[in-house]
Amino acid sequence: MRVQLSRMELDYMPPEMRREMRERAARLGVLLPDGTFRKDVTQRYQDILMNVPPGTMKSRIVSVMGPCWVWTRWPEWRVLALSTTPDVALRDAIHSRDVLASDWYREMFEPTWRFSEDQDAKGNYKNTRGGQRQSKGITAKITGSRSDTILVDDPHDAKEIHSAPKREAVLLAWDTAIANRVNDLRSSTRLIIMQRLHERELAGHVLARGGVEHLCLPLEYEVKRACACPSCVRGETALGWKDPRTTEGEVLQQSRFPPEVVAAEKKRLGSYGAAGQLQQRPAPAGGGMFPRGWWRFHSLGGQRPLRNGAPVSRPEGCTDAPPARTPERFDRVFTTLDANFAEGLDSDPAVLWVVGTKGAQRFVLSRRVAHGYPDTERMLRQAAKDFPEASAHLVENKANGHAIVQTLRLVVPGVIAREPEGGKVVRAAALQPSVEAGDWHLLDGADWVGDVVEQFANFPRAAHDDDVDAASQGHIWLARPEVFVV
Template sequence: MQLSEADLTAVERELCRRSLAEFAKRAWKVLEPVAELKWGWALDAICQHLEAVTDGRITRLLMNVPPGSMKSLLTGVIWPAWEWGPRGMPEMRFVGTAHEEQLAIRDSRRCRDLIKSEWYQKLWPVELSADLDGKREFGNARKGVRQARSFTSMTGVRGDRVILDDPISADNANSDAKLEAARIAFTETLPTRVNSEKSAIVVIMQRLNEKDISGVIKDMGLPYVHLCIPMRFEPARKCTTSIGWEDPRTVEGELMFPERFGEEQVQELEKTLGSYGTAGQLQQNPSPRGGGIIQTAWFKYWTVLPQLEFTEIFVDTAQKDGQENDYCVLQLWGRSTTGQGVLIDQRRSKWQAPELLVNARAFWQKHKGTVFNPRRMGVEDKVSGTGLIQTLRREGIPILPIPRDRDKISRGHDAAPFIESGNVLLPADAEWLSDFLAEAEKFPNGAHDDQMDPMFDAIETIQRRPPVQQAQARPVPTVSHWARR
């Protein structure tokens, strides 16, 4: 029996009501009438989790997917139109945000265009408000609203659905100021933008830095359902979620979306993005496996110290002692007679200025007059470091002020060849070794980099051969226990 046009329309309505994915495939023809739609299981996964939000099974959702995965189109354009029309929820109020307001406005405009389209209005005649019909904000006759705002400027808006789409750009991913502004907006502003306890927050983004919003959610232990789809499958990171979804891949390196990103294209992306971009934007893991600028396999280890030409202490100071701030670090380094950098001892904690002074003085006294006998102390010359320099100088300790006039990433690249050549030796039995290696592996995208800064200072000093009179070799202990005293 041949179905009538009314029957076909009813079937289409029902298919779209049941499935956001089916609605999205039909909406694509309205939004992109020329471009071919390429669909894959990853897009189904995004749709399934958004459906769970609609059904009330999820109120906090974090989705990490690579760029080019239709995340903005599905979440900020198609999903609101689906709830208003096929799901019969025109009263829903949406706030769409992004790191730039123009991007949020783009999605709001496209959502409005979809709802106004002949196809949509034929199937779901949602009446739009004549008084509220702009690119930045539009509404319907049932008091539903779709608003667009910059992520850091959400004052005055509230929603039943708050969508946070890429809260920080790739260009600003290593800016501490931008990361901190995003963190404050997420923790202090965003939670107040929801209408009720039943309202939902959806964060969809690519990973760019360990301190990005995904990192904040993870570190704070916030109750977000986490959908994570890396470009290449990593069995150890296989994702499963509370709605019963799991990554369908089984082979390591298997691609997420071969219909859209084939092997050749992914290899080109990996080459173009480099290790950091690949780890974050493609693999959703902003610390590259094995390290980024610094590969942990490059380090060598000592259990018996080599003969040393000289030793020096290097100090990295922190501005504050709050939980979110870096640590203060004291490191004793030596230069071997073969030109290697040897890390001998370290102390690390979150000290205020008076505590830093006490510990720096004690660290100097611990080693001065021993077989190590450091020739001077290099101190970062800024903020609390400046006061430390002045006080210790008055006490007769030889101090080398170290200006930090170059960014840490450049300094890391300068130090990397020396480390890669096997010229940095670490104490094999130090209790802090695992933390040191974890920080090195994640640099410069880790939450902390305080142990890296004095290492870079030490390497720079060690590579500059000192005057002969300052480079007198002397015997050293033949056991490693100094590193833990």
């Protein structure tokens, strides 16, 4: 899987293949105008993420047949194969060994090795040339020799994807115990193959870090993909492969997935399940509980704000209707804070909304983010100063929320501690009808609008849910303002 080829390799290629490789290299920006190759292009693309639907033989091709093929060319190759449970990893290891031991394989490829007698367990076997396959659960303790390739196949259990501790356990294992268990950090490869089930699962985690080559195959082709990684924006992988489909909705394999099968799978999985497992999106394209088209917008003059002479763009899927005029006077102005006091930019942020109401309409006047207790306290103090007309400051009374309530009451009037009512999804469901009715208006052109719309669209499978919590807290308080903890 080379991206850059040596001069010798090019010289010994047939002319047709040499021409094709140069055209591909030029298309990918690897070939310079003077005919030489960029020196900063690595020999191997080390990190590869594959998102493909179930039923497409992903495990058979990658986890079973792949290692068998590599041992025909590189019998010294060592692989660490991981999956959501040891049983799944062991299953593929057994299937792969069955192929390696078959008469067909040995007659076809005439391998110069045999299985090592001193290590030939079902999930951990070697050959006499030094090649090895180890198979474990994704969160198992990893010991023993390092590998040339880390192969991760379905690291998450779909039934447990909403469990934050279980998701985080996989990410922690990847960052601290798995990703560096390779023979050579400069050239060894890491391959992850899975479906998208949540924004904060392993696929979302590595995409957010960057530097990964992404092969994404939705069951039904989408002309406009949501993923903004370089591979998806470019439309092809660094190896030169791209999805041959061009028609919206074209199925990945018509003979295997005829319309009646696709319709039955969508019904069985539901909108979120179909989005993740079939389309490789954490949430439906238009949004889940909160579709993008539900949001309304407001501006001071009732006109679309301009940037460089053109209207500021809104997130994909949002309405193009003119914004409402921001009222000069409100019935009530308040802030609502979803507080989180963990330090560090990787932690969930504390999010504060400033909201003005006019009848049933809600106008989001400002949205602010902080990390850690000191910044959160300063953020609320500043919001109270910037919006002196705010008569109430709602703070969720959970975890350390009680501490900030007691502190802020000494310096900011109107601080109200709010006890969470029900789970996050239950509270969001209470907010849902008012957003669907078009009662919530975001500040048109604000730099935070995209983050808010995307978080709501992906809820409850978004990486963060702080905006949803802040908004639902405010909505519930407005519906029953006399019911609060003082």
